[in-house]
Amino acid sequence: MRTYRYRAYPNAEQRENLARTFGCARWVYNWGLERRTNAYYGEGKSLTYNSLAVELTQLKKQEETRWLGEVSAVVLQQSLRNLERAFTNFFEKRAGYPSFKRKSGKQSATYASSAFRFDPKAMTLTLAKQKTPLKIRWSRKPEGEVVKVTVTLDPSGRYHVCLHCRCKVEPLPPADPGGKTGKSVGVDLGLNDVVVTSEGFHSGNPKHLRRAYRRLRRVQKALSRKQKGSNNWEKQRRKVARIHARIADRRSDFIHKLTTDLVKNHDVIAVESLAVKNMMKNRHLARSISGAAWGEIVRQLEYKCEWYGRTLIKVDRWFPSSKRCSACGHVRETMSLGVRRWTCEECGTEHQRDENAAENILAVGATVAACGDLSKTRAAGDV
Incomplete structure (x- = not known):
């Protein structure tokens, strides 16, 4: 599996759809994490992806959470799969206990093969629940079969599209021209x-953080003086996030x-x-x-x-x-x-x-x- 990452520029309608998709995916992930935590510590049983997927289907039929049906069901299922992977990494001691996702953090939504259309000839990508293809800056052509697509929105406001491709990577020739001893x-x-x-x-050592430290410190001090949640606070937060992203x-x-x-x-x-x-x-x-x-x-x-x-x-x-x-x-x-x-x-x-x-x-x-x-x-x- 090889991932190709590109910068995306969605229009107003697509941004609205993606915002709704990010919110639903984040809500389902947090809901699944809460259910699994309460079931283990309260009832002494362990929930799996299959049991949560059945509950999610019933949840979408309820009046209070009917809005989950406004986005692609594949994205919600992928959120539960991501949660399952997070717990697997925790049990195998590769990561800590899964934490709740925040609205102010990095947003992401994963589309399986049935939830997008990718045309390798025209180089167009159309996501589920969207009428027109995304505007993407194709820096290079992806190789292999595209099996999944992940759309992300970082705190600095940049959209990226990640194409997860199944491809065969050819080994490099020996570094030594003779090919006998190698380097x-x-x-x-x-x-x-x-x-x-x-x-x-x-x-x-480029010391990227040290080179940007004075500017970063200045914009962070300005952020601390803004009222949290205000428009000026949001603008200043974007400035801080852009420096971190750079x-x-x-x-x-x-x-x-x-x-x-x-x-x-x-x-x-x-x-x-x-x-x-x-x-x-x-x-x-x-x-x-x-x-x-x-x-x-x-x-x-x-x-x-x-x-x-x-x-x-x-x-x-x-x-x-x-x-x-x-x-x-x-x-x-x-x-x-x-x-x-x-x-x-x-x-x-x-x-x-x-x-x-x-x-x-x-x-x-x-x-x-x-x-x-x-x-x-x-x-x-x-x-």
């Missing part, structure tokens, strides 16, 4: 440079280009697995760590390597990559974060901290790959 690289994640590789590449877009663009370049040019990528959630507890570095988005970098490397036939090796977080000399293997007892260059006490080799760490990560990754077990990296790091 391997070790990746060290940091703050001065988001990514430093064993080849000596330094990505730098920061998120620029960060996403930087990470996508960086990870794609790594995957295209290397057959094997070794990266350290960091406990980002625990590191965020450091109040002095939390903002910088959040802006670096280490977790998102590793996530993108994972699925892109899986798509294009590359190998990703995660090195244990406790491996002393920074304190260990990549030339002789000597490990220093202590090294503060302020030390950027150091000389090995045993062999006299001078190291740049991050490049040395990347070389050690590459060496451990090569050892793990040679042993044939990509999951036990701590034992390999002690070799």
